[in-house]
Amino acid sequence: MTQAFFRQKDQMLGERPPPASTVGIVGWLRTNLFSNWINSLLTILSLYILWSSVPSLIEWAFLEAQLSGEDRFSCSEGAACWAWLDQRIGQFLYGLYPSKETWRIDIAFVLLFPALAPWLIENIPGKTWLRRFSFIYPFIAAWLLVGGWFGILDSVTTNNLGGFALNLTVGLAGIVLSLPVGILLALGRQSRLPLIRWFSVIFIETVRGVPLITLLFVSNIILPIFLPPDVALDAVIRVIIMVSAFASAYMAEVIRGGLQAIPKGQYEAAAAMGLSYWQSMRLIILPQALKISIPGIVNTFIGLFKDTTLVIVIGLFDILGIANAMVSNPDWLGLSSETYVFVALFFFAVCFSMSRYSIRLERKLDTDKR
Amino acid sequence: MSETDVRPETQLDGPSIQITGLNKWFGAFHVLRDIDLEVAQGERIVVCGPSGSGKSTLIRCINRLEEHQEGMIIVDGVHLTNDLKQIDAVRSEVGMVFQSFNLFPHLTVLENCTLAPIWVRNQPKAEAEAAAMEYLERVKIPEQANKFPGQLSGGQQQRVAIARSLCMRPKIMLFDEPTSALDPEMIKEVLDVMVDLAESGMTMLVVTHEMGFASQVADRVIFMDEGQIVEQNSPQEFFNNPQSDRTKLFLSQILSH
Numbered sequence: 001m002t003q004a005f006f007r008q009k010d011q012m013l014g015e016r017p018p019p020a021s022t023v024g025i026v027g028w029l030r031t032n033l034f035s036n037w038i039n040s041l042l043t044i045l046s047l048y049i050l051w052s053s054v055p056s057l058i059e060w061a062f063l064e065a066q067l068s069g070e071d072r073f074s075c076s077e078g079a080a081c082w083a084w085l086d087q088r089i090g091q092f093l094y095g096l097y098p099s100k101e102t103w104r105i106d107i108a109f110v111l112l113f114p115a116l117a118p119w120l121i122e123n124i125p126g127k128t129w130l131r132r133f134s135f136i137y138p139f140i141a142a143w144l145l146v147g148g149w150f151g152i153l154d155s156v157t158t159n160n161l162g163g164f165a166l167n168l169t170v171g172l173a174g175i176v177l178s179l180p181v182g183i184l185l186a187l188g189r190q191s192r193l194p195l196i197r198w199f200s201v202i203f204i205e206t207v208r209g210v211p212l213i214t215l216l217f218v219s220n221i222i223l224p225i226f227l228p229p230d231v232a233l234d235a236v237i238r239v240i241i242m243v244s245a246f247a248s249a250y251m252a253e254v255i256r257g258g259l260q261a262i263p264k265g266q267y268e269a270a271a272a273m274g275l276s277y278w279q280s281m282r283l284i285i286l287p288q289a290l291k292i293s294i295p296g297i298v299n300t301f302i303g304l305f306k307d308t309t310l311v312i313v314i315g316l317f318d319i320l321g322i323a324n325a326m327v328s329n330p331d332w333l334g335l336s337s338e339t340y341v342f343v344a345l346f347f348f349a350v351c352f353s354m355s356r357y358s359i360r361l362e363r364k365l366d367t368d369k370r
Numbered sequence: 371m372s373e374t375d376v377r378p379e380t381q382l383d384g385p386s387i388q389i390t391g392l393n394k395w396f397g398a399f400h401v402l403r404d405i406d407l408e409v410a411q412g413e414r415i416v417v418c419g420p421s422g423s424g425k426s427t428l429i430r431c432i433n434r435l436e437e438h439q440e441g442m443i444i445v446d447g448v449h450l451t452n453d454l455k456q457i458d459a460v461r462s463e464v465g466m467v468f469q470s471f472n473l474f475p476h477l478t479v480l481e482n483c484t485l486a487p488i489w490v491r492n493q494p495k496a497e498a499e500a501a502a503m504e505y506l507e508r509v510k511i512p513e514q515a516n517k518f519p520g521q522l523s524g525g526q527q528q529r530v531a532i533a534r535s536l537c538m539r540p541k542i543m544l545f546d547e548p549t550s551a552l553d554p555e556m557i558k559e560v561l562d563v564m565v566d567l568a569e570s571g572m573t574m575l576v577v578t579h580e581m582g583f584a585s586q587v588a589d590r591v592i593f594m595d596e597g598q599i600v601e602q603n604s605p606q607e608f609f610n611n612p613q614s615d616r617t618k619l620f621l622s623q624i625l626s627h
Contacts, residue, residue, distance in 0.1 A: 269472035272464075272465075273462075273486035274461040275489060275490060283485060284485075287476050288476050367518040
């Protein structure tokens with residue numbers, strides 16, 4: 001026989017706090033580091049590896065390191081030699097840009113922040129003005145870097161632009177161009193108009209199907225075909241076009257993935273309300289599809305940024321090119337650890353910032369949960 | 371039943387929707403077969419039938435979410451053809467409520483409601499917001515205006531979806547199984563809003579299996595099977611005196627438990 005049971009409203013159970021062993025520092029340690037014997041073993045092993053490697057690494061990189069000197073012979077063995085930094089930092093940052101003109105790159109770099117801020121920070125004062133500024137910023141930056149117009153600044157050939165400034169220029173231009181082009185290609189691939197669909201598919205598959213390095217090589221031959229015969233396209237512009245085209249093919253597929261995740265009902269609801277195709281894309285579909293695609297988009301951005309090191313194949317000296325040149329210089333021969341660690345830090349700083357920002361953005365846009 | 375009967379007199383000046391000889395295929399599958407249907411202004415029609423009978427497809431043809439291959443559909447005097455302008459004209463006059471709500475999850479409740487008035491009707495934002503708040507009050511959830519759809523219950527979401535459609539001040543409302551995705555506790559709150567809407571004289575086409583709703587507010591019940599209209603009658607006659615064998619079988623199945 002079933003035992004009858006009931007609770008009146010005043011007999012309902014109240015809330016109780018969780019057991020003390022699952023909260024606080026002890027709880028955290030227990031769940032994250034010592035949850036079972038395998039995890040405990042791994043924790044202890046990791047601590048041992050850190051304890052035996054970190055102090056000697058710090059000793060090598062900082063405590064015993066040589067910070068100044070004329071060449072590698074002023075450094076002792078068994079410790080890092082940072083003497084070249086003092087001598088060569090200019091080249092690492094600006095390449096072969098004339099040293100009395102590098103202030104122009106500095107200004108362009110400083111102006112980058114007000115140009116990016118209105119797109120990255122939501123509640124920033126003067127947002128509309130900053131946005132307007134960001135649209136003219138590319139022209140200001142180009143003028144500062146190349147000079148020449150109106151004779152106010154001395155002109156500098158872009159072949160002299162190098163070092164990290166070149167990586168940043170190509171990387172940022174590629175990022176800014178590849179996102180909109182990628183969106184258009186993704187939409188084009190889903191278009192009902194065969195001509196637009198075929199163009200998008202052919203572009204994506206062709207560009208994605210070959211290594212970027214070959215694109216850079218053939219840019220010397222292919223791009224001039226589409227241009228009037230007397231226009232000689234600047235090497236940096238050529239790189240920017242090719243890097244953007246390459247990244248936008250990847251971008252298109254990443255965004256197509258996002259578009260496919262949007263339920264059919266969203267398209268139908270937008271259509272049923274009388275929104276036009278572009279309105280429903282801009283207001284309903286893309287905001288959701290791009291949000292879903294953020295990890296893939298940032299992945300492509302990071303890949304693009306690191307691919308800027310490939311400019312070396314067409315004779316431009318980005319930060320890695322400068323590093324290669326220095327490591328093979330007799331004065332500094334054998335300092336590859338220090339040099340490449342230094343270069344890696346630059347890339348890591350930029351890529352890691354992008355990654356952290358994208359995680360913050362994802363959290364902010366996550367409106368599905370409270 | 372007579373004291374809860376809320377049917378106002380139907381005004382009869384020209385049909386609101388006129389469908390003649392409608393045929394539609396999905397590939398080789400003949401979903402809609404020779405549909406003739408005339409809906410008067412202010413008329414409330416409930417469409418029912420087994421799944422796969424073409425009832426949803428029929429009402430989705432009325433705002434051109436589905437394209438038809440044969441026959442003629444005239445909505446509020448506008449002939450539905452491939453002409454995008456005609457389609458947009460019809461869509462801005464016809465509201466639709468879906469089974470799965472289809473609210474825009476990245477926008478707040480209020481933004482969901484003001485989006486189409488602002489972008490399709492070119493209303494100023496403040497005006498659109500004031501109107502939206504009125505409709506949210508009418509569906510009894512003005513306090514949720516600044517929440518996101520994901521924070522609401524199913525019943526609340528469906529009421530927002532109804533308010534969102536009403537914000538376009540449509541002449542016709544289509545409901546495609548509006549309560550089928552809801553928990554039993556929430557069906558009533560949505561049906562109450564729909565009854566209230568019916569009382570206000572809105573032209574409504576409702577695909578539903580809520581037979582209580584049908585007998586309370588419908589002017590006409592249409593029973594569809596295998597892509598055709600099998601029977602149509604007043605709700606009283608339809609439920610108490612069904613004519614075709616197919617209708618009798620269907621009613622016995624849905625009313626038996």
